[in-house]
Amino acid sequence: MDRAELERIIAAHAGRKGPLLPILHAVQHSFGCIPAEAEAVIAKALNLSRAEVHGVVSFYHDFTSAPDSRPVIELCRAEACQARGVEQLVAAAQDAAGERVRIKTVYCLGLCSSGPAARHGDSLHARLDEAALVDLVKSA
Numbered sequence: 812m813d814r815a816e817l818e819r820i821i822a823a824h825a826g827r828k829g830p831l832l833p834i835l836h837a838v839q840h841s842f843g844c845i846p847a848e849a850e851a852v853i854a855k856a857l858n859l860s861r862a863e864v865h866g867v868v869s870f871y872h873d874f875t876s877a878p879d880s881r882p883v884i885e886l887c888r889a890e891a892c893q894a895r896g897v898e899q900l901v902a903a904a905q906d907a908a909g910e911r912v913r914i915k916t917v918y919c920l921g922l923c924s925s926g927p928a929a930r931h932g933d934s935l936h937a938r939l940d941e942a943a944l945v946d947l948v949k950s951a
């Protein structure tokens with residue numbers, strides 16, 4: 812972990828109201844994860860307990876404790892996409908992904924009326940059926 816980079820990130824956000832989430836997002840972006848030792852440094856800088864910081868890190872799916880370089884398909888499994896059949900697609904997506912691609916559950920991509928929806932990088936995909944989702948996963 813680059814301690815100077817971590818301290819730069821903390822300093823950039825420490826004066827804000829509610830700095831913890833912006834700091835964690837910046838650390839995740841910069842390091843590809845939230846290293847355990849970073850939790851302690853952030854906690855001390857924000858006068859929080861390490862348990863408080865870890866609780867936030869472990870609550871949000873956006874934060875990971877170790878880097879994961881696999882491609883990611885974000886699959887919406889919120890209510891509207893559930894109503895449009897996403898749960899029937901999950902097993903096929905996971906089979907297509909294997910260990911090579913990470914299928915990440917998210918809750919709404921803003922395409923509720925045209926779900927099931929997924930995102931790969933900056934690309935949004937709507938009205939997915941099993942074949943389209945499997946193709947998306949295989950192309951990731």
Ligand code: FES
Pocket residue numbers: 887888889890891892893918919920921922923924926928
């Ligand atoms: S509920 Fe799936 S995109 Fe909104």
